[in-house]
Amino acid sequence: MKPAPVDYVAAGSLEEALSLLAEHGSDAKPLAGGQSLIPLLNFRLARPTLLVDLNGLGELSYVRDGEGGGLSIGAMTRHSALEGDPRVIAAAPLLSSAAGFIAHPQIRNRGTLGGTLAHADPAAELPVVSVALEARFRIVHAGGERWAAAADFFVGLLTADLQPGELLVEVEVPPMPPASGWAFHELARRTGDYAHAGVAAVLTRENGACSRARLVFLSLGDGPMRARQAEQLLETQGVSEATIDEAAALAARSEIEPSGDIHASEAYKRHLARVLTRRALNEAWRRAGGAA
Amino acid sequence: MSRHNVQVTINGRAYESEVEARLLLSDFLRHELDLTGTHVGCEHGVCGACTVLLDGEPVRACLILAVQVNGRQLTTVEGLATDQDDLHPLQEAFRDAHGLQCGFCTPGILMTMVPFLEDNPEPDEAAIRHAISGNLCRCTGYQHIVDAVKLAAERRRSAD
Numbered sequence A: 001m002k003p004a005p006v007d008y009v010a011a012g013s014l015e016e017a018l019s020l021l022a023e024h025g026s027d028a029k030p031l032a033g034g035q036s037l038i039p040l041l042n043f044r045l046a047r048p049t050l051l052v053d054l055n056g057l058g059e060l061s062y063v064r065d066g067e068g069g070g071l072s073i074g075a076m077t078r079h080s081a082l083e084g085d086p087r088v089i090a091a092a093p094l095l096s097s098a099a100g101f102i103a104h105p106q107i108r109n110r111g112t113l114g115g116t117l118a119h120a121d122p123a124a125e126l127p128v129v130s131v132a133l134e135a136r137f138r139i140v141h142a143g144g145e146r147w148a149a150a151a152d153f154f155v156g157l158l159t160a161d162l163q164p165g166e167l168l169v170e171v172e173v174p175p176m177p178p179a180s181g182w183a184f185h186e187l188a189r190r191t192g193d194y195a196h197a198g199v200a201a202v203l204t205r206e207n208g209a210c211s212r213a214r215l216v217f218l219s220l221g222d223g224p225m226r227a228r229q230a231e232q233l234l235e236t237q238g239v240s241e242a243t244i245d246e247a248a249a250l251a252a253r254s255e256i257e258p259s260g261d262i263h264a265s266e267a268y269k270r271h272l273a274r275v276l277t278r279r280a281l282n283e284a285w286r287r288a289g290g291a292a
Numbered sequence B: 001m002s003r004h005n006v007q008v009t010i011n012g013r014a015y016e017s018e019v020e021a022r023l024l025l026s027d028f029l030r031h032e033l034d035l036t037g038t039h040v041g042c043e044h045g046v047c048g049a050c051t052v053l054l055d056g057e058p059v060r061a062c063l064i065l066a067v068q069v070n071g072r073q074l075t076t077v078e079g080l081a082t083d084q085d086d087l088h089p090l091q092e093a094f095r096d097a098h099g100l101q102c103g104f105c106t107p108g109i110l111m112t113m114v115p116f117l118e119d120n121p122e123p124d125e126a127a128i129r130h131a132i133s134g135n136l137c138r139c140t141g142y143q144h145i146v147d148a149v150k151l152a153a154e155r156r157r158s159a160d
Ligand SMILES: Cc1cc2nc3c(=O)[nH]c(=O)nc-3n(C[C@H](O)[C@H](O)[C@H](O)COP(=O)(O)OP(=O)(O)OC[C@H]3O[C@@H](n4cnc5c(N)ncnc54)[C@H](O)[C@@H]3O)c2cc1C
Pocket: A029, A030, A031, A032, A033, A034, A035, A036, A037, A038, A039, A075, A101, A102, A103, A104, A107, A110, A111, A112, A113, A114, A115, A116, A118, A119, A121, A123, A124, A125, A126, A162, A166, A167, A168, A169, A192, A193, A194, A195, B044, B045, B046
């Protein structure tokens, strides 16, 4: 399978990329790591007439200290860099840990943060993590820029809130509140495969209680699935073995929409969601300094 | 359909060619440059047979366009051995430990594990299995591949 004929420009600057994307509208596609787009071209599921290659834009590849202990990360930062960057490991360990679950080393060497967010695959790790961490995305077009909250950005199956001509250029990751713990768990058939189910959890501890819970699933719906009822249960009833069980059961029963496939039935995925949630909540709470 | 001039150094040798934008790096290597050691199994990033080193890092040649390697350095499996009697130590170990049967997956596995061993000179079995997780082999059952990588690491240690 080979790509159909297409034009190509290696953008020399962000301005050049934006003006080409503005000029060509929905006929053009930005090319980041290519680890999702090139398979789509090979299968001819995507038929752009112009590829605007962002790989020469070194200015979009960075990890910087953001406000109050958070991070600002350029869209062209590779998954392998997120996984290994000491600042990401220190300030956003959930992000670096989850990046290690993406595909295989060869793919992580190319795939980018901006690319996986824009692609909005419900089985992808980093969209889920960005929702759990309440990240914000800077989105630019030829005439200006806007910010989008991760929670609003993933609008449907493989659909992000991005218009033709727009580029996601930066991800702002706020610091986790003090006394917070995190965990990321997923299950795939083999290392690196897209997961049957996965979950990111962030719990904040205040005076022994749970003041804030974030619980978001991958591969169990059309996009990142946030379990608000389970979060609320933990925030109102505290974290104990019993509430962890209850929250996991609630989320697995009524806050995900898995569909069965040849590898895993819907019932099995719900079972996995429950088991993985229990593990994640226990681990996150331990990291927050509590004992369930 | 744009055409582009590509200048690239492969295994230390300079190449220059004009390519269509849509040409995959894997096809560029095999069909235009006759570097057929890089194999193609799936063309969507799953099998790992096409793994090459781009500026020293393993990547999928089927998921990069030839035009994107303009100005870069590549190493393919042909770059590992100077001739049949002077194999790379990892190739020697694959031969000695029966790390291949049909050999289809071998170039991709070598190009994945050569940089892995440089970064991890003393890997345990779990690390080796993790590192080859992105390369499919339909013949060996992987055990002998793992053995070969271990053997290469041991030989390297005892040579130091
Ligand atoms: C075998 C295999 C296994 C994989 N397994 C996983 C996995 O387990 N988990 C996972 O999360 N991913 C997985 N991936 C996908 C991988 O993570 C991709 O890197 C990622 O989905 C897309 O990132 P990219 O940089 O490669 O983007 P590209 O493929 O270049 O682009 C993807 C889409 O986003 C658009 N785009 C890219 N960058 C921007 C931007 N800055 N602004 C606006 N639009 C943009 C492109 O136009 C395109 O439509 C796998 C891929 C392969 C081939």
